[in-house]
Amino acid sequence: MKKWSVVGLVALLGIAGGLSGYLIAASSQAQTPVTYYSHIAGILERNCLNCHSAGGVAPFSLEDPQRVVRMAAAIKYVVENDIMPPWPPGPLSPPMLDERRLSPEEKELILRWVASGAPLGDPSQRPPSSPPPRPSERTPDRVVIMDPPYLPNKARSDDYRCFLLDPQLERDTLVTGYRVYPGQKSLVHHVILFVIGPDAVSAAEARDRAEPGPGWTCYGGPGLSGVGANALSNSLGFWVPGTDGTDFPHKSARLLRAGSRIVMQVHYHTAHVTQNSYDATKVHLFLAPEGASLIPLQGMILAAPVEIRCPGPYPSDPNDPCHREAAMRRAEPDFALLSDAIHQICGTTVQEYLRRDIGDGSAQRTQCDFRVRQNGLALGVISHMHMRGTATRIELNPDTPQAKILLDIPRWDFNWQGNYWFQEPIPLKAGDRVRIVCVYDNSRAIMGPDRQMVPPRYMIWGEGTLDEMCLGGVAFIRQ
Ligand code: HEC
Structure with missing residues (x-):
């Protein structure tokens, strides 16, 4: 648990750091008013409109200036809290290709604009349209x-x-x-x-x-x-x-x-x-x-045991949906096998997970370490959980002075999962350890895809909506 609170602290310091920068900048540039037309329209065009335009995936468009002004408070909230643009890797992750992130300057301009009452300004000050760069068009094979x-x-x-x-x-x-x-x-x-x-x-x-x-x-x-x-x-x-x-x-x-x-x-x-x-x-x-x-990409597969309990005391009745045996009977045979076998790979036992103090069940953590077999260069990383996942991390040589985080997703959202490619390749040496960590919240009912509330139950590995996974991978090339 300790680790995640440290992460929380670092995130908090990051926010505080950003904020003090904002205050200094705000006082030194108090003269230059930020208006929709002079600054905000361009930022939205580059960072928001590919989803927030007519026919886009977002539930509303941010093309109409009046609408943007009306939504100023909501925009402040999502920008301040790094909710939009959606980009799951947190600040502890290495720089990735194609990051959907506002620059600190863009963030600051949006916050200043909202704080000063979200003025529209003068349409003639709107800079020429500059849509975001897109991956180059290539003729498909x-x-x-x-x-x-x-x-x-x-x-x-x-x-x-x-x-x-x-x-x-x-x-x-x-x-x-x-x-x-x-x-x-x-x-x-x-x-x-x-x-x-x-x-x-x-x-x-x-x-x-x-x-x-x-x-x-x-x-x-x-x-x-x-x-x-x-x-x-x-x-x-x-x-x-x-x-x-x-x-x-x-x-x-x-x-x-x-x-x-x-x-x-x-x-x-x-x-x-x-x-x-x-x-x-x-x-x-x-x-x-x-x-x-x-050079053909190789995949290093990472997985950790999934033994997610319900809040409260562990039931003695094996038919109780919160009992592991009920989960094993419900599972596809392949996944029941995997759920047991993975403990051998990770050097853990089911009993050990069952003995843990899980508090209210809202931050149940699992992890497993894997050895790197040959020297190489890590190019990308992926981590995957389902609806109960709340946070995940992949770390190279954890608990050593050379520790390096390959991916840190502090707020997991199943809807925004992806694979991530590093801006700079990260060297891997034979004998290095790679750890995957997953954290789940099984403290309350959640909405399933068929619109029914699903109460907590014991979860092992599975592909269904109501099962869970802690699966990751590192894409690398040999050297
Ligand atoms: C990659 C697509 C995408 C981009 C880029 C994007 N959004 Fe969104 N936005 C969405 C979707 C989809 C939703 C609906 C909620 C969800 O699915 O997360 C949303 C929801 C919102 C909401 C409502 C929040 C809520 O809690 O319902 C606001 C406000 C918002 N976006 C503002 C922005 C702003 C401002 C930007 C640019 C700085 C931006 N978005 C960039 C896709 C995007």
Whole structure:
């Protein structure tokens, strides 16, 4: 527990530091008034409008000046607390590519503007439009698209659907990057691309056939037995609004074996679904020419035990939903096996987790260390939990003077998960340790995707909405 309170303290100091900077700047520049037209419109254009415009994923547009003025207090709140633009990695994380973050100066201008009454100012002072840089347009080597289009299921508030796509790879192929183009921009909240190796294709096809309509309902992963447990570490990439796609950095590429398929998981917000809301989300893939000198990305998989208890005393009745045995009986056999086996990997026991004092159950922590096998360069990182997750961290050589945080997400939000690529590669040495930490809140009922309140129950590993995971990965290249 201690660690997280230190994190909290550092975050607090960071905020205080920012604030004192703001006060100094405010007093020295008190003469220059900040108006909507002179400063704010440009900041919003660069940082907010790709989601907050007509037809965008955000629930309202920030294009109309009057509207922005009316929302000044809400804008202050989300900017001050780093809620918007959505960017989960906290300040302890290393600098990442494509960060969606306001600069300290931009933040300060917005806060000064709101504090001075959010004046509109003079429209002639509006600087010329400068939209944010987008990843360069590239001609795709493969275009894969959902076919036929899919009408999101309005019976659920959040519809998570998996679609099986065939990139028609006749030989083992290095993928250098991808772009995702949502068909219905206002409905598609996130997209995860999973690689399905040739040996798992028939399982995926069977899963697809088993459910009527295009694709199948899925949640934490594609839900294919046998390959499900580590499917996420097999992901090609993530997409959330505001990041069109990724070009894998430092001449790295992901190797897809001949005959591989892609499962595209789409998370739809369904509140505004009508009978015309058919979605056909599309993926562009960039492939390396044969013989290209690129370095294949390797994945180091990280996972920690998931033994999340209900608040209050541990029940003695094995049929109680808060008892581990009930959770094991509910689970898919693969995940029940994994839930036990992971303790051997991590050198922990179920009993040890059951003996812990979990207080009110709102900050249950799990962790596991893994050894680096060979020298390399870490290029990117990912961490994944479901709805009960509140914070996660991946750290290199923790508890040593060389400790380095690879990812720190102080406020986990399932809706804004992603994979992150470092601005500078981070060296890994054989023998280094990498720790994954996950923290969960199981103290109260939460809203499930079918709009029902779900009370706490014992949670082990699983792919369902009501199961949990503590799964991470480090993408690296060998050296
Ligand atoms: C990547 C997409 C994206 C970007 C960029 C973005 N927003 Fe948002 N914003 C959303 C979404 C989606 C919501 C709805 C709540 C949610 O899903 O988190 C939202 C909600 C909000 C809210 C309402 C908060 C609430 O609690 O409901 C405000 C205010 C806001 N955004 C302001 C901004 C401002 C100001 C910026 C730029 C500095 C910005 N947003 C950038 C997607 C975005």
